Amino acid sequence: MDKFWNDLAEVFASDRYLEEFLTGTWESLYSTVIATVVAFLLGLALAVLLVAGERSGVRPLPGPLMKVVNILINILRSVPFLILMLFVTPLSLILLGTQIGTVASIPPLVVAAAPFVARLVETSLREVDPGVIEAAQAMGCTPFQIIRKVILPECLPSLISCFTTAFITILGYGAMAGAIGGGGLGKIAINYGYHRYNLAVCLVATVLIVILVQIAQAIGSYLSARVDHQGKTRKVRYRVRLNDPARQEETT
């Protein structure tokens, strides 16, 4: 136990650790941000394909194609992340010229997270009121206009929530990537905690990851509520009531 307290004291005393943690946090952050943005865009495209392309969707696509996409997503989702990462590292080599380091961990993160994001976003796209889509069709919208001007804007708040969830999940995946050559806080936690029995460093690295998650969630929740005008979230509804006392009796 004494070793733990000594180690902990050293973590806070030494400049070397400070620098290491700062670098680690920065690496975790930027690899997660880049991976999330790319995975989100890919996942969003897949989700739109799934929702718009199904038989009752706004732009039905051939059934076999939809089946292939569905199965592919399921396969990618069911392979454990660490295994997937091993399979995908050659991709990093082709794309980035290296298999190790923070940047090299981005392609596997994207491949692992995109199908997950696709399912997440698919669920939220399906929540758009079919009546609203019907109204848009009645107004003479093309399928593309319905996707771009109706479906996506109508679920913007929930898309932001999806993005937040994706970010947090990828942050976790990124920490795991530390085990096999990735950079960031995950690497620090594993190198010191697991390989050198320095639990203090491991603990601090973990706490930093927890803090990042908390901040990400807070920002995501705030933005989601901020852009939501449907009055679903408590905050917005409260604000609306303040502005318009008559609303309560009128909406029943």
Add this chain to the structure above:
Amino acid sequence: MIELRHISKVFPTAEGELRALDDINLIIRDGDVFGIVGMSGAGKSTLVRCINLLERPTQGQVLIDGQDLCALPERELIRKRRSIAMIFQQFNLLMQRTCLKNICFPMEIAGVKPAQARQRALEYLDIVGLPDKAGAYPAQLSGGQRQRIAIARALASDPKILLCDEATSALDPKTTRDILRLIQDINRRLGITVVVITHEMGVVEEICSHVAILDHGVLQEAGTVEEIFSNPKTEAGRRLVYPDGVAIDQLPATNVIRVAFQGGSSYEPLIASLAIDCGVKANILGADTRNVNGQAFGSMLLGLPDDPDQIARAMNYIKNQPNVTVEEVGEGHG
């Protein structure tokens, strides 16, 4: 002019085919306010969706101003839909857009310049009586206000036809009347043909000029509101027009006649004069009268004494009254 020719719609279901519409033929002339009534499940919503081809009929033709929509390629159909506006029971506004942006939406789709669209949207807000709600979001409005915004949005595409799918069914009676007034006003001022789908006869009574009665996917009868209300010819028609009056199935008498009042004469003392002038003592078995466009309509079931002579006299007398028709009601059918 909207012309529906031999429209049938069949939905495949797990239990076999469901025939939602069966050989519907209907003509709706320009400028009419045309009601399509029926109980829920009668096929009204499917029928109205056949007019803008949100539902493609299994068989038949949809002609608008002589042009067969079913034959149009997808691209042109989409364009054509812009001249057929639609409002809904649940309003179906875009919840993440302000009212003004909602009204701009159809113009945005059609490629109208934003500044011009905004200008026109403000005018439509004025027409529907909500000029101060431009910046409000639909969630902040009451049901009636939301429907007004939906109407403004419908008008924004400058339509020739307005389809109303149970547009007032989610609203309270007073708001319903206000919205119906607005629709009527739009019909009169802008000359837009209105098709109203409803299960409430009150709505038809209030604004329609013509009405068609739909039951189990079959068009039972159609005509002017005056014709149908004064003397519905089919069972489905009678059920809708007089929902709780005059159910003759339970009546014992065989000498039952139906007297139909067609405008103006509902409040004349026909029964009293029948007794005084002819000496026939009629028994009122049931009656229901309605006020349609300022005229009184109604029907009354009378039981007559068991005497052929008296029956003949009574029939003769009533036939000679203005604005009244009479028919004998046989046993077992009404």
